[in-house]
Amino acid sequence: MAAPNALAVIEGLGLQGTFGCGVRDVPAAAFVHAYADYLKTNGKLEIPKWVDFVKTGRFKELSPLNPDWLYVRTAAIARHIYLKKGTGVGGFSKIYGGRHRNGVRRRHFKTASRGIIKYSLKQLQKLGVVDKDPKGRRFITSGGQQDLDRIAAQVKQKLTLKA
Numbered sequence: 001m002a003a004p005n006a007l008a009v010i011e012g013l014g015l016q017g018t019f020g021c022g023v024r025d026v027p028a029a030a031f032v033h034a035y036a037d038y039l040k041t042n043g044k045l046e047i048p049k050w051v052d053f054v055k056t057g058r059f060k061e062l063s064p065l066n067p068d069w070l071y072v073r074t075a076a077i078a079r080h081i082y083l084k085k086g087t088g089v090g091g092f093s094k095i096y097g098g099r100h101r102n103g104v105r106r107r108h109f110k111t112a113s114r115g116i117i118k119y120s121l122k123q124l125q126k127l128g129v130v131d132k133d134p135k136g137r138r139f140i141t142s143g144g145q146q147d148l149d150r151i152a153a154q155v156k157q158k159l160t161l162k163a
Contacts, residue, residue, distance in 0.1 A: 021153040023082050034155045035075035035148065040068060045123050057112040059100035074120040078129055078140075082148055086137035092117045 023031060039045045051070050055063050066072065073096075080095070081087055087095075096112035121138065124130040129144030140148065 021156045023148050023152045026152045026155045030155050032075045035151050036071040039071045044127055059098050059110040077120050078124055081130055081138055082140050085139040089114050089117050
């Protein structure tokens with residue numbers, strides 16, 4: 001009896017069109033929300049007490065309105081490290097920074113809160129998704145890459161079913 005080919009096995013699992021799918025192959029917003037839902041349902045991400053009161057940067061007036069904003073921010077950080085390894089806390093604070101309005105004076109760019117970024121990176125490191133190399137740069141681990149690729153494949157499959 002001949003062994004089944006890989007395509008037949010993939011079709012048997014219901015994963016048509018998702019073989020070899022990565023994070024780059026799906027829209028960013030869809031992936032980030034799917035991974036945030038995964039982090040929330042997984043239950044391994046610890047949510048601190050200050051999450052309801054903290055602002056994401058000194059240029060903000062209010063805390064985020066979405067109650068799951070920390071999951072979304074952590075998922076976005078994981079996606080960004082997947083795409084560009086070596087991004088650190090300073091780089092993320094510039095990415096998530098914004099315009100500080102000074103009333104009648106000129107507006108200036110301000111960086112985002114580094115404490116939130118550090119907390120998210122530590123939680124991702126605790127989950128085994130992100131790790132540090134000897135120079136201190138962060139990268140996605142092989143297990144983390146498998147998780148992100150699996151979720152990307154699920155997102156791609158949902159998007160192809162909608163179309």
